Amino acid sequence: MPHIEGSSVTEETMTQISMVVNGTAMTGDVADQTLLVDFLRDDLRLTGTHVGCDTSQCGACLVHVNGLAVKSCTMFAREAQDAEVATIEGQAMADGQLNAIQQAFQTHHGLQCGFCTPGMIMATAALLQDNPKPTEDQIRNYLEGNFCRCTGYHNIVRAVFAASGQDVSLIAAE
Amino acid sequence: MYPFEITSPLTIAAAVEALENEEAQPLAGGQTLIPTLKARLAMPEVLVSLTGIKELQSIAVRDGQLCVGAGVTHANLAKQTAQYPALAALAADIGDPAVRNRGTIGGSLANNDPAACYPAAALASGATIVTNARTIAADDYFVGMFETALDEGEIITEVRFPLPQAAHYAKFAQPASRFALVGVFVARFADGVRVAVTGASEEGVFRWTDAEGALSQAFSAQALDGLTVPAEDMMDDIHGTPDYRAHLVAVLTKRAVVAAG
Structure with a gap:
């Protein structure tokens, strides 16, 4: 372990980290306290992942790490060493068309200002991976950690329901 | 930071x-x-990250106890429904x-947040907290709000849960944080019932021994009729008054008993 002078750390410890982001190997030098979201946004310039609250409540920063949904504002970049990371930038299809989840959010007006949308899309992708045909209750429960301040959630729930191939008319209008 | x-x-x-560096602190999942x-x-x-330690990741039933590695995530423990459904x-x-x-x-047990869920499960189950140095009975482990029996530099390696005949955790979630405004874990064993309450007390998780006595005589919601916890020991904050929390303790204990069956 490197020796640290004095009673408080004044110099940042830099560490080289590598991870696979949206299928591409990425490397960078980060201070140890760098959060994953800051590495993605500031170093890799993948600014689709948003910082909403920075207190792990709102879910705007949600990405997948080794297939699991995590809040990238509450994980150190170093902890993603060698991991497979998926962000909103990797979600569209190869030809640039929206994927089924993104298209459903557009079709069902599951966004207004769009700030929460990257997190919503990534949370939905994680949900449908585990549970391809979720009920309305399961959708609302799963999205508990993703805040939207525009839509009132109903259209988001509809979009997720539609993205899972289910008949949206079964969800009551409220 | x-x-x-x-x-x-x-x-x-x-x-x-x-x-051993006294300026070092363990980092588990980091969510707190x-x-x-x-x-600040x-x-x-120095943060000593524990996430790469494979020894902390196992879940197994040994000697009739569910032994959970300290590094097991909530999501992974949630999948072990066959061994201990209530947990x-x-x-x-x-x-x-x-x-x-x-x-x-x-991480949750080491932090011992007074509104965390796991302390109620560990205390009601009569779990054993295993550290790198020793084993600690749950009854001796929870010292107070954010305080445990852990020494400086001591880390939890495993938690051993005796498997009850029936158990249930009833939680009234604080709507914003999802922490327990009050949570009650009831576990029925062959030799008696244990009831642990989180979220309610200034002292952190505690056993409600009056309810344990009544439920050990008759495991039914009616057995709890008339029993209350003193409101003066309850937390008072913007989410709930002491009276409200005391009321919730009784209500949730009954619900947990009914659900445990």
Whole structure:
């Protein structure tokens, strides 16, 4: 372990980290306290992942790490060493068309200002991976950690329901 | 955050050695610690990350107990529904899915937040907290709000849960944080019933011994009629008054008994 002078750390410890982001190997030098979201946004310039609250409540920063949904504002970049990371930038299809989840959010007006949308899309992708045909209750429960301040959630729930191939008319209008 | 160094040992022994530095602090899933660091409520020089230690990741039934490695996430424990359904259900209702994918049982028990869920499960189950140095009975482990019997540099390695005949955790979730405004874990064993309450007391998780006595005589909601916990020991904050919390303790204990069956 490197020796640290004095009673408080004044110099940042830099560490080289590598991870696979949206299928591409990425490397960078980060201070140890760098959060994953800051590495993605500031170093890799993948600014689709948003910082909403920075207190792990709102879910705007949600990405997948080794297939699991995590809040990238509450994980150190170093902890993603060698991991497979998926962000909103990797979600569209190869030809640039929206994927089924993104298209459903557009079709069902599951966004207004769009700030929460990257997190919503990534949370939905994680949900449908585990549970391809979720009920309305399961959708609302799963999205508990993703805040939207525009839509009132109903259209988001509809979009997720539609993205899972289910008949949206079964969800009551409220 | 203040700058710090992260070290990532691969064994318990190496982690314990790294924690001999008195300015070092263990990092588990970080779901509490990272927000704490952001708020500058802690200033460690070194974080010793425990996530790479495979010894802390196992879940197994041994000698009739469910033995859960301290590094097991809430999400992974939630999948173990066959061994201890009430514990799995508790794990499945902590925070939100992303928090459950990172947060660990060891981290939760070491932090001992007065509104956390796992302390209620550990205390009501009569669990054993295993550390790198010793084993600690749950009855001796929870000392007070954010206080445990852990010494400096001591880390939890495993939690051993005796398997009850019936159990249930009834939680009234604080609507914003999903922490327990009050949570009651009831566990029925051949030799008696244990009831542990989280979220309610200034002293953190506690056993409601009057309810345990009544339920050990007759395991039914009616057995609890007329029993109350004193409101003066309850927390008072913007989310609930002491009277309200005391009332919830009785209501949730009854619900847990009914659901445990």
